[in-house]
Amino acid sequence: MLLSLEDLTVQVPGTARPLLDSVTLTVAEGEVVGLVGESGSGKSTTAKAALGLLPAGADFAGSVRVDGTDVLGLRGEALRAHRADTVAMIHQDPRATLNPVRRIGDFLVERGATKERAVELLAAVGLSDPEQRVRQRPHELSGGMLQRVVIAGALAARPRLLLADEATSALDVTTQAEILAQLRTAREEQGAGLLFITHDLHLAAAYCDRVYVMYAGRVVEERSARALFTTPAHPYTRGLLTCTPTLGDSQPLTPIPGRPPSLSDTFAGCPFAPRCGEAEEECDTWLPEPVFLEERGLLEAGAPSEGGAPLEEGGMAACRRVVGRRSAGRWGSPRSSEAESGGGWAQRTTAGQPKDKVSHK
Numbered sequence: 001m002l003l004s005l006e007d008l009t010v011q012v013p014g015t016a017r018p019l020l021d022s023v024t025l026t027v028a029e030g031e032v033v034g035l036v037g038e039s040g041s042g043k044s045t046t047a048k049a050a051l052g053l054l055p056a057g058a059d060f061a062g063s064v065r066v067d068g069t070d071v072l073g074l075r076g077e078a079l080r081a082h083r084a085d086t087v088a089m090i091h092q093d094p095r096a097t098l099n100p101v102r103r104i105g106d107f108l109v110e111r112g113a114t115k116e117r118a119v120e121l122l123a124a125v126g127l128s129d130p131e132q133r134v135r136q137r138p139h140e141l142s143g144g145m146l147q148r149v150v151i152a153g154a155l156a157a158r159p160r161l162l163l164a165d166e167a168t169s170a171l172d173v174t175t176q177a178e179i180l181a182q183l184r185t186a187r188e189e190q191g192a193g194l195l196f197i198t199h200d201l202h203l204a205a206a207y208c209d210r211v212y213v214m215y216a217g218r219v220v221e222e223r224s225a226r227a228l229f230t231t232p233a234h235p236y237t238r239g240l241l242t243c244t245p246t247l248g249d250s251q252p253l254t255p256i257p258g259r260p261p262s263l264s265d266t267f268a269g270c271p272f273a274p275r276c277g278e279a280e281e282e283c284d285t286w287l288p289e290p291v292f293l294e295e296r297g298l299l300e301a302g303a304p305s306e307g308g309a310p311l312e313e314g315g316m317a318a319c320r321r322v323v324g325r326r327s328a329g330r331w332g333s334p335r336s337s338e339a340e341s342g343g344g345w346a347q348r349t350t351a352g353q354p355k356d357k358v359s360h361k
């Protein structure tokens with residue numbers, strides 16, 4: 001597996017709950033994986049972990065592996081090489097990546113391209129007059145052109161893993177479509193994996209192979225993109241779909257009530273329960289496991305089939321089916337120790353096992 005986060009929990013001092021809580025996520029070679037959720041759900045923190053980058057002073061438990069290497073254990077030259085050669089991150093604002101006084105060509109050469117390849121890369125990401133562009137400085141190019149330059153820079157070292165953090169969110173739809181197509185081409189030509197972070201669930205469903213939905217630092221659902229769109233299982237996923245506009249859809253938008261929790265909020269049960277129209281009494285005290293429908297065999301156990309009837313028609317969200325199974329001890333975990341102790345992370349356990357906490361300096 002190219003990228004593998006296993007049960008990653010990250011907490012910084014002074015917050016009541018972790019930034020990331022038991023996040024498990026994978027990206028295979030050549031795969032485009034979406035990561036969606038509202039602001040503050042932990043998407044960027046998840047992506048930065050793949051760079052071996054956690055907030056200063058953070059404690060963490062779990063692991064992050066890229067191509068089998070434990071990246072949170074890397075230091076010094078090995079960490080620098082990992083960030084330069086193996087993984088590349090593309091941010092929303094290209095001006096934050098580009099040095100305003102350096103020429104575009106220098107930016108690409110610094111990232112490992114020869115002068116000839118710098119020109120080729122700019123042509124490959126759809127920039128006209130690439131021979132002239134390499135001599136220009138960032139203020140001479142538009143935002144869309146600069147984002148193409150940043151993508152060319154990300155591809156310069158032929159990274160195995162691309163992390164795109166809202167990389168197209170600030171662009172007009174035409175430029176967005178072209179850049180997405182170029183990222184896909186890069187993935188195909190270089191066999192790279194792509195973690196694609198976006199607020200836009202419709203975009204993720206259209207563009208990605210697989211999608212993870214995050215809420216309050218946790219993964220709540222992971223599905224193939226098609227299944228997520230046709231049979232969204234978690235009430236939060238369905239809420240995201242009904243509050244995002246789509247072209248040609250005249251359905252009224254229904255916002256999810258309330259706001260996402262802050263890091264000072266703690267929960268005795270499901271973090272989404274206060275905003276969930278389907279919450280039951282036990283949701284206040286039980287934390288559902290993420291909905292991994294395909295992997296966990298719930299389809300065989302009676303959930304709607306891929307491409308089948310939407311779950312609303314089935315009358316029950318998958319997390320509630322899971323609720324029904326908890327009594328058999330197979331799903332979910334009681335949060336009593338955390339609730340009673342006021343949410344202290346140190347007391348948290350996963351499947352009854354104490355977490356090994358490591359400080360990241």
Ligand SMILES: Nc1ncnc2c1ncn2[C@@H]1O[C@H](COP(=O)(O)OP(=O)(O)OP(=O)(O)O)[C@@H](O)[C@H]1O
Nearest residue numbers: 012019038039040041042043044045046055056263
């Ligand atoms: N270094 C840090 N110290 C303290 N809190 C942090 C730090 N970095 C991130 N956070 C907090 O962690 C939470 C998750 O942040 P993150 O940036 O990962 O969310 P996100 O889903 O990417 O949000 P957005 O879509 O707005 O970028 C937020 O509440 C954020 O304020």
